[in-house]
Amino acid sequence: MTRATSGAPHPDGIPRPRPEQRSDARTWAFRVLVLGIVGIAGAYATAFFPPSIARFGPWIMAVLMPVTMFAMMVLGAVRTGRGLQSLAWPFALVLTLVVGGFVCALALPVETVDTPLWFGLPRRAAVILFGVGLLPLFVLPLVYAFTFDALTLTDDDIARVRAARMHGSR
Amino acid sequence: MQSAELPTLSQPIIGGVAIGYFVIVAIIGTWATRRTRSAADFFVAGQGIGLFTLAIASMAATLSGFAFIGGPGLVYTVGLGAVFIVLPAALTNSMGAWVMAKRLRLLAEVREMMTIPDAIGARYDSRLAQGLSAVAIIIAVIGYMATNILALGLVIDAIFGTGLSASIWIGTVIVLAYSVSGGILAGIYNDVFQGTLMAVASAAVFWYALQAGGGFAGMSRTILATEPGVLGPWGTLTPLAALSFYFVFGLGSLGQPHVIHKFFMLRDPRRLKWFPLLMTAALFVSLLLFIGVGLAMKALVLSGATPALGTPDDATPTFLLRFTPVPLAALVFASVAAAIMSTVNSFMSIGAAAFTHDLPVAFGTRMANELRWGRIWTVVIALVAAVVAQASGTLVAFLGIFGWGLFASTLVPALAVGLNWQGATRAGAVWSIATGLVITLSLETLAYVKVFSFPSGVTASAIALVLSLLVFFVVSRFTRATAAATLAPDVRAVMEA
Numbered sequence: 001m002t003r004a005t006s007g008a009p010h011p012d013g014i015p016r017p018r019p020e021q022r023s024d025a026r027t028w029a030f031r032v033l034v035l036g037i038v039g040i041a042g043a044y045a046t047a048f049f050p051p052s053i054a055r056f057g058p059w060i061m062a063v064l065m066p067v068t069m070f071a072m073m074v075l076g077a078v079r080t081g082r083g084l085q086s087l088a089w090p091f092a093l094v095l096t097l098v099v100g101g102f103v104c105a106l107a108l109p110v111e112t113v114d115t116p117l118w119f120g121l122p123r124r125a126a127v128i129l130f131g132v133g134l135l136p137l138f139v140l141p142l143v144y145a146f147t148f149d150a151l152t153l154t155d156d157d158i159a160r161v162r163a164a165r166m167h168g169s170r
Numbered sequence: 171m172q173s174a175e176l177p178t179l180s181q182p183i184i185g186g187v188a189i190g191y192f193v194i195v196a197i198i199g200t201w202a203t204r205r206t207r208s209a210a211d212f213f214v215a216g217q218g219i220g221l222f223t224l225a226i227a228s229m230a231a232t233l234s235g236f237a238f239i240g241g242p243g244l245v246y247t248v249g250l251g252a253v254f255i256v257l258p259a260a261l262t263n264s265m266g267a268w269v270m271a272k273r274l275r276l277l278a279e280v281r282e283m284m285t286i287p288d289a290i291g292a293r294y295d296s297r298l299a300q301g302l303s304a305v306a307i308i309i310a311v312i313g314y315m316a317t318n319i320l321a322l323g324l325v326i327d328a329i330f331g332t333g334l335s336a337s338i339w340i341g342t343v344i345v346l347a348y349s350v351s352g353g354i355l356a357g358i359y360n361d362v363f364q365g366t367l368m369a370v371a372s373a374a375v376f377w378y379a380l381q382a383g384g385g386f387a388g389m390s391r392t393i394l395a396t397e398p399g400v401l402g403p404w405g406t407l408t409p410l411a412a413l414s415f416y417f418v419f420g421l422g423s424l425g426q427p428h429v430i431h432k433f434f435m436l437r438d439p440r441r442l443k444w445f446p447l448l449m450t451a452a453l454f455v456s457l458l459l460f461i462g463v464g465l466a467m468k469a470l471v472l473s474g475a476t477p478a479l480g481t482p483d484d485a486t487p488t489f490l491l492r493f494t495p496v497p498l499a500a501l502v503f504a505s506v507a508a509a510i511m512s513t514v515n516s517f518m519s520i521g522a523a524a525f526t527h528d529l530p531v532a533f534g535t536r537m538a539n540e541l542r543w544g545r546i547w548t549v550v551i552a553l554v555a556a557v558v559a560q561a562s563g564t565l566v567a568f569l570g571i572f573g574w575g576l577f578a579s580t581l582v583p584a585l586a587v588g589l590n591w592q593g594a595t596r597a598g599a600v601w602s603i604a605t606g607l608v609i610t611l612s613l614e615t616l617a618y619v620k621v622f623s624f625p626s627g628v629t630a631s632a633i634a635l636v637l638s639l640l641v642f643f644v645v646s647r648f649t650r651a652t653a654a655a656t657l658a659p660d661v662r663a664v665m666e667a
Contacts, residue, residue, distance in 0.1 A: 030591055034643050040417065041636045047410060047625040057627070058409035065417050069261060072421065075590045076269030080666045098261070102413070105403035113394050120386025122394065124403040125250050129461075133257045137454060140264035141446035148443040153272055157667040158279070158439060164663035165280040 025083045029074035036068030062102035070095045077152070085151060090143040094136040101132035187500035188329050191367075191507065192344060195360055199348025202356035209540035212353030213284045213523045214434045219358060221441040224432055225448035227358045229456060230365035230512035231428050235321040237460050238368075238506045242489075243482030245464020246471075249397075249405025252464065254412040256457050258420030263446040263453065269424055271442050273589040274433040276667055280660040283434045285520065286427040286581065287528040290603075293588050294596040295656050301532025302603045304524040306580035307427055309611070311521035314573035315514055315555035319345075322510045323559065328487070329503060335560060342556040345511050349518045350548045357515035358435070364508030369452055371505040372459040374498055375490070379462035382470060382493040389469040396472045410627025418631050422578030424586035428516035459502075463489050522547040572614040575631025579606030582635065583642035592665060596656045598646030606638035 039060055046057035070091060077087055084091065104127045111122040118126035144152070210216055219227070237256075244252035277283050281292050287307065291300030322345070323338030332340060348356040383389035393400050404412040424430070436442065467485040470476045476492055479485060486506075490499035525547040526540050537543045583606075584599040613630035616622060624630070646653070657665075 030593075033587070037636060037639045037643070041640065043410070044414075044628050044632060044636065047628045054410075054625075058413060061410060061413040061417070065413060065420075069258075069265060069420055072424070072586070073261075073265045073268050075587070076265070076273075094261070106409060111394065111398050111402060113398065115394060115398075117387055117390055121390055122398075122401050125390075125401050128250065128257070128403040129253065133253070133260050136260040137450060138447065140261065141450045144264050144267055144446045145443050152268070153439060153442065153667070158276075161276050161279050161660075161663050161667055164660040 025078045026075060026080070029071045029078060033068060033071040033075060036064050036071055039064040040068060058106055059103075062106055063099055066095055066098040066102070079151060082151075086147055087143065087151065090139060094139055097136055098132050101127050104131075181496060181500075183496045184329055184500040184503055187497070187504050188326075188507065191504040194363060195344070195348060195511070198360050198363060199352050199356045202348070202352030202359055206352050206355050206541075209527075209544060210284065211355055212541050212544045213519060213527070214278075214431075215355045215358050217278060217435055218437050219432075219435045220437060221444060221448065223358060223362055224436050224441075225445055226365040226452055227361035227512075228429050228432050228449055229452040230361040230368065230509065231432070231516040232426070232453065233368065233456055233509050234318055234513040235325070235506050235510040237457060238372075238502070238509055239321065239483055239486050241460040242464040242467070242485045245405075245461060246467050246479065246485045247482045248407055249400030249468070250403060251405030251407030251412045251415070253405075253461060254407075254415035255419050256460055258416050258423065259450065259453050259457065262420055262423040263449045265420075266424060266430065267442060267446045269586050269590060270430050271433045271445060272439065272667070273664055274430060275436055275439040275442065276664040277589075277661070278434045279439070280664060285523045285528055286431050286585065287524065288531075289589070290581075290584055290599065291528075291531065292658070292661055293585070294594075294599045295658055296596045296599065297532045297534065299584065299596060299599045299603060300528055302600060302607070303580060303584065304528035304532065306576055306603060306607050307520055307524045307528075309607075310573040310576040311517045311524070311551065312555055312558065313576075315517045315521070315551065316558035316561075317573075318510050318514045318517070319552075319555050320559040322507060322514070325503060325507050325510070338556055338559050341507075341510075342552055345514050345518070346549065346552045349515045349552070350545050353544065353548075354435075354515075354519040357512070357519060358432075360515065361512045364505075364512045365452060365456070367501070367508050368505045369455045371498070371502045372456045375494060375502055376458035376462040378494045378498070379459075379466035379489065382475075382489070383466035384469070386465075389465050392469040392473050393465070397468075400468060408626045414627050414629060414632050418575065418578060418629065418635060421582060422574055422631070422635060425578045425581030426574070427520050427577060427581065428513070430585075431520060459486070466493075518548050518551055521551040525551070572610055572631065575614075575629070575634055576606065576610045578631065579610050579634035579638040581606075583639045587639070587642065589665060592657060592662070593646055593650055593653050594642070595646045595649040595653045597649040597652070598642045598644075601645045602638045602642035605641045606634050609634040609637055 043057045043060035043064065046054050046060070074084065074091065078084055105124045108124050111124060115122045119130060121129060206212055208216070241252065241255070274283070274289060277289055277292060281288070283289060287300040287303040290303045291297060319338055319342055322341035323334055326332060326341050327334050327337035330337070348360060380386070390401060399406050463486050467479070467489050471478050476488065479488060490502055522544050526537055526543045530537050580603045583602040588594040588599055610630060613633060617624065617630060
């Protein structure tokens with residue numbers, strides 16, 4: 001498979017995408033990653049304050065932690081010169097599932113003896129185990145496999161990297 | 171990781187299966203030894219393994235004895251909060267594939283890659299960064315190995331009644347025998363056997379757990395009637411504590427060298443296509459026991475079907491001896507040994523590589539015969555870990571606790587972020603690795619000697635990971651003018667692929 005975005009060789013002899021084609025998705029993912037880590041630091045910091053402030057910590061974590069992990073994933077997945085393309089919807093779906101699951105677990109009422117069971121578990125436990133743990137389990141691996149040839153690693157990529165080896169490390 | 175004695179398991183069938191298991195391990199080790207002719211064979215399996223081998227070996231290295239003994243015990247004690255340790259598996263395998271697998275494997279196309287510090291050294295053109303990451307790996311490896319060798323000693327003692335001290339040495343010698351001769355090649359192919367055993371045993375035990383507990387609904391009704399908090403989404407932990415598990419074990423998975431260095435070993439980078447799916451499936455099946463046995467034992471104890479446990483770590487052995495056929499119990503105990511041995515072998519390999527390869531490179535030299543020195547350092551590390559494992563259970567548990575956090579805080583910023591962000595600088599990498607090292611060691615030590623305690627949900631590992639990431643971003647920002655200069659053209663090509 002070939003890639004249409006290859007640019008002209010640079011002075012070091014290795015062809016790479018033109019600067020104007022560089023992806024904004026990568027820049028945004030990096031910014032979200034940095035802000036996410038700052039937010040997570042804030043969530044931990046709330047634990048050192050009185051309960052009126054500490055109660056916000058889990059909510060911040062529930063939202064920012066999955067967002068940060070997905071930012072990391074986008075940073076790895078997005079190609080130079082391209083956006084997320086067909087990865088955008090699966091990523092959005094799984095991120096929604098994980099954030100939604102955590103938020104539901106924080107928001108829904110505490111279970112009692114009479115709590116109705118969902119698939120054999122109390123409602124909040126089912127949301128976490130099945131919604132956060134099980135549902136996304138095979139979505140991302142399948143997306144990875146089905147987009148691999150087009151978006152992750154092409155024969156052109158390997159040829160370009162091997163050409164870089166021939167040009168030496170400097 | 172368990173540190174208390176397990177119930178006695180000395181039955182002929184269990185002992186026989188255990189001996190059979192050790193014989194198979196020895197046969198694989200002997201076969202691999204004949205194929206180990208160079209340092210590359212010893213440390214990266216000659217870069218010749220296939221997809222199935224990579225996936226199963228990665229799964230086996232990821233799961234230690236904790237998944238079979240300590241984990242179910244933790245579920246029994248704190249309920250569903252413990253599940254947050256394994257819950258990130260829904261994301262981590264795909265995240266690791268996108269963030270790490272392709273980049274590391276392609277790095278091995280352009281440079282000689284034997285270790286994770288090699289990758290850091292290449293990324294930043296920095297011997298200091300490579301040396302510092304090697305130091306972090308050595309410290310974490312000794313602690314991790316000591317806990318795993320102690321756990322292996324406990325299992326051998328429970329099966330054969332040889333006494334804990336002697337069992338620790340027996341376990342060490344067995345792992346050492348195949349690790350020192352066949353290196354990672356022996357480890358990898360033993361991992362495939364051990365990983366398969368773990369998956370089969372876990373699936374079978376999960377079925378028995380559901381039967382014994384009356385299915386998820388039966389277990390839920392029993393537990394809700396007495397201790398509803400156990401089945402809350404966070405168990406008996408605070409929400410922040412459970413979510414903190416997810417953060418440290420999720421993002422931290424990108425910095426576990428005993429797993430990610432296996433990407434160097436894959437024969438063809440195009441085979442990565444199905445890696446996340448295969449790894450996720452294997453991990454999912456192998457973790458069924460973790461959740462099933464913990465919940466089943468809680469329900470069985472609360473319903474009076476079985477007496478209360480002496481210690482939480484008795485959950486799996488007690489369940490197996492009371493509620494499964496003896497041959498299956500025997501298979502699971504062999505699997506526990508397998509889980510521990512596969513992890514120990516991986517640690518031996520990366521620890522020996524750090525001494526043999528990374529530290530000399532950091533000082534600007536290379537060992538004349540890396541294969542021979544690799545074997546020597548494998549023996550030294552194993553002996554040190556075995557001696558440490560003979561110390562008090564509390565000390566060993568302490569050493570094991572910070573292993574994951576130390577790997578995460580020292581390697582995630584410089585490696586996982588650094589391989590995907592061209593703005594990262596050498597100074598950012600060095601300062602973040604140093605921050606992870608110092609913060610993890612100092613906070614864990616101060617907490618161990620009870621100088622202070624953290625609020626619930628805050629851990630030294632989490633603080634170290636967050637701080638090392640922030641230091642990495644800030645220092646890289648202030649030294650951004652040097653970013654391009656530290657990025658070699660071939661490494662840049664890997665990062666742009």
